[in-house]
Amino acid sequence: MKRLVCVVLWAAMGCGASETEPTASAPTSGGGSGTSSAGGEWRASASPEPEARDDGFAVEGLDGTISPQAVEAGVSSVLPAITDCFAARYDALEVLSGDFTLGFRIARDGRVASVKLLQSTVGDRETERCIVRAARTIRFAKPTGGEADASQSLGLDLPDDVRPPVAWPRERGARLVSANGGPSLKHRCGVESEVFVTAYVGRGGRPLAVGAAGDAEGTALDCVAKAVSAWKFPDPGSYPAKVSFSF
DSSP states (O other), rough: OOOOOOEEEEEEOOOSSSSSSSOOOOTTTTEEEOOTSSSSEEEEEEOOOOOOHHHHHHHOOOOOOOOOOHHHHHTTTTHHHHHHHHHTTTTTTTOEEEEEEEEEOOOOSSSEEEEEEEEEEEHHHHHHHHHHHHTTBBOOOBSSSSSEEEEEEEEOOOOOTTTOOOEEEEEHHHHHHHHHHHHHHHHHHTTOOOOOEEEEEGGGGOOOEEEEEESHHHHHHHHHHHHHHHHHOOOOSSSSEEEEEEO
């Protein structure tokens, strides 16, 4: 199904992961725009001005630095591929949308040394894995002074003609975690830090899709999503529900 999509790119750059959970955000003035491969438009917000440094505006990594503008430019180069990740799943999950944060380790030559999906409310591991694959292909500008860490948050909203899923409160998600032994699940999957989970729930409480994110390897997040997919959820009725929680 071909659909007009809009990707919102906003700045959440810094050393490692952003401390705040990604939420829907309107772009600020001064951003750029372009056309996605799915036929929609993406918009980029202006990067926030970092603390003053002798060498100018930069995001400080563990060893080197890279400017917010360079990080945004690199991520923008794969927006068509990222929107294709969503478009490929629309037939199976029409209500697919969400926000996510990518955490990068950028090598001296500008290649991606590693990338993780630090946070996500996308709610579909197939789409999330596709996003990470696209992010690995980015070629950033060379950092100054060595390898650098940076993060970038993005969001994709549903088009106006698609009814959003029923939003369940996080309290309901917390009860699900408690009832299904979330902490022991993390241990079984080898996840040591906080994990962020989002699920779409269909009639009869059947999970339609589950996503997972955190400072962990993709296989561990796959394990978490697969386990949550076996949980019994409340019945949302005739239209899908969406719930996000962390543990």
